[in-house]
Amino acid sequence: MSLRWKTAQALEWRWWLAYFKNKEKASYYEAKKAYWLKWLDIFSQIIPVQSATRVADLGCGPAGLYTVLKNSSITAVDPLLDEYEVQLEFFNKSDYPSVNFITSTLENFQDAEGFDIVYCMNAINHVRDINLAFKKLVASTKSGGFLVVSIDAHNHAFFRYLFRLVPVDVLHPHQYNLEEYAKFLTDDGCHIKATITIKEEFLFNHIVLIAQKN
Secondary structure (H helix, E strand, C coil), X not given: CHHHHHHHHHHHHHHHHHHHCCCXXXXXXXXXXXXXXXXXXXXXXXXXXXXXXXXXXXXXXXXXXXXXXXXXXXXXXXXXXHHHHXXXXXXXXXXXXXXXXXXXXXXCCCCCCCEEEEEECCCHHHCCCHXXXXXXXXXXXXXXXXXXXXXXXXXXXXXXXXXXXXXXCCCCCCCCEHHHHHHHHHHCCEEEEEEEEEEECCCEEEXXXXXXXX
């Protein structure tokens, strides 16, 4: 898994470089913020988004939910933050002075106090050790707090096992279905509050799981 994860990280970085190549910063962030605000509005119907005082955006990327969060304490974590700041003109930590940026993998992230809401959007498929990553997500959440995790969930058992054997989906070293992803959360002491389908496709459905820590 280590080699597969390292390959995925390298390709992820190249993907971001190509993705931003012909984009204009202001218009991109305007569209991205509108996208995140739409989803925050949907999430707020299930969890008390506005009342949260400590919020984490784990696996935030260069344009994550931290760009629109207005809470008093926001922490954004990603293993590639330093590369983003040096090599992507789109991303500057100084644009978000209220955000505490931490360069770290999910597996190595530590927070003693705990967060009211932990977001992990478009990231859990990219980690090295998915069992440990889920445990860190839960450990970073206060008792009674909420986790919001987006996943690419397999629809067909045949392709799930094929993709585990053969690295067809090289950007995503982990291949699971919805029930398996949900079990990571329930096994670690959470209960699922909502399952929201973002996009349906043949191989995968892009889904958001909202869970509450017991």
